[in-house]
Amino acid sequence: MNIPLAEKIRPKTLDEIVGQTHLMGEGKPLRRIIESGTIPNLIFYGPSGVGKTTIARFIAENANMTMYKLNGTSASVADIKNIIAETEMLSGMNGILLYLDEIQYLNKKQQQSLLEYIENGSITLISSTTENPYFYVYNAIISRSTVFEFKPVTPQQIQPAIRRAFDLMAEDIGVSLTLEDGVIEHIARGCGGDVRKSINTVELCVLSAERDEENGRTVKMETVRQLTQRSNMRYDREGDEHYDILSALQKSIRGSDENAALHYAARLIEAGDIISLCRRLLVIASEDVGLAYPMAAVITKACVDSALQLGLPEARIPLAEAIIMLATSPKSNSAESAIDAALAVVRSSGALDFPRHLQNKHFDGAEAQVRGQHYLYPHDYPNHWVQQQYLPDALIGQVYYHYGDNKSEQAAKAYWQKIKGGR
Incomplete structure (x- = not known):
């Protein structure tokens, strides 16, 4: 079976785990829990490719418990019942650890079926989700679990994993690799804090690298640029990231920081989402500038109309005009x-x-005291x-x-x- 490089390179020790130093650094809470050997119910929340599955698997594989894995996208009530049945078997004497990936896709009934067994300790649940668990996970499960938030990994933290990936890839296919200057740094920057995406990019770079006469391969910057273009955009129009960007945009304009506002707007434009950007700018014109500069609403509407008529890439220009005008205008929320x-x-x-x-x-009735x-x-x-x-x-x-x-x-x-x- 052809195992993806990202699967082969998964860490074997805690020190090989990339990023999440606020959770996994020496003396940090999650690391202390793992090292204690006593695992409570855990929920890992954060964007994809930042180590949630890696750490959950590491815990599960090193626990002295019978381990089962389910994915919320495909798990059924029958799957859950089969695991629950194991709690009364010999295999479940030391407890069962259930690793449930993408728990947000389980419906309420499916999640409720786990409650009794989580409560009495016969099942320990480790789950991961890319969505805010306080919106998508049943409250009774949250109240019985500890939630840890994972954050995007910095380019500096990703670089060691990329180097290991190149070494492992070269060893697997039996070639010597030459990397042009800046290749590792460009991949680390270009994958938006997603370790899995960066490792997948390494695999593509090696497979598409130019061969030389001595069975070697050279990974060139031009190839890397082509494979990483636009890949640094972490954006989901239905997810938390979408609303986080819009919130950051509005708060930057409200705070009169035009440069930060342009940054968040650029992320929306790069993702092709000018509709959300236009709607939020119309709100900001009245909510945050308001009566301090009443013409802001008129100017913003004109810029938005122009952007929608022009489409991208030209739409970026009137949108930038509106953003800078709103950010540099006096502010009032009095209305x-x-x-x-x-x-x-x-x-x-x-x-x-x-x-x-x-x-x-109208005519007064007969009962009116004042006509x-x-x-x-x-x-x-x-x-x-x-x-x-x-x-x-x-x-x-x-x-x-x-x-x-x-x-x-x-x-x-x-x-x-x-x-x-x-x-």
Whole structure:
């Protein structure tokens, strides 16, 4: 059987594991748990290719327990029941360790079938997932497990694994390899923190390398560039990474850091997702710039319309214009705060009566104590304003909107203070 290089190179010791030093470094929590020999229920959460499966397998294979492996994409209730049945057999006397990859694909019923056996300790569960377990894993399983978050591996941490992969590949196919300068560093940078992807790239580089007359092969930078192009984009439109990038974009613009905002926007553009980028920019224009620069919403809409009409690659230009404009504009969230405050009162107080003079014109009933609408038309008065009640009686004096401390809103505040006589 042709075993993939990424499978052959899996670490045999804890010190060979790449990255995750916040979990696996000397004295770190997960390493201490593994070295203790007593394994609790564990959930590993993080992007693909960062060591979740490697560490889970390492724990399982070195535990003094009967081990079973299931994958959430293909496991059935029958598979789980078969493993549970083993708990009463001789093979299950020391306990059963179930390694469950991609647990997020198991439905609630499948996950619930494990609960009793996790609870009494006859099954120890080690599961891995690329999705946030607090959204996708049954709460009762989470409450009985320890969740560890795995992070993308840095290029510097990946380089030793790439070197080992080249050595192993050369040994397997019986050739001498020559690497042009920068090959290892380029692969490490170009695979977006995904160790598995970098090892797969090594395999492709060797297989496609130019042969010389002495049964040697040379891996050239041009080949590496072709094989790693766009591979550094870690992006899933339905996953956490998608929302993390959009969140980072908005928070960078809100924080007036145009360079960081351009970085996250570039990641969305490179992934071809200008729809999500456009929608988020429209939100930011009103939520974060708002009344400090009201034209921001108009300009952003124009840039978004242009981008959608142009398509990529030209769309990047009006989108960059909107991003830089929003990031460098004064900021105000006064409109958002005002409408949220109004919504909170409406939800708590319900539908209150209107002041009579604000109602649509209609005849008064016989029971009306005051007849006639008596509405004062502001345009008939100086400065187009006249004092009269607008809020329902129960809310007289209620304030939702507070002027922001930016030039635009302070100018409006000064104007109305003058017109309303300091009210």
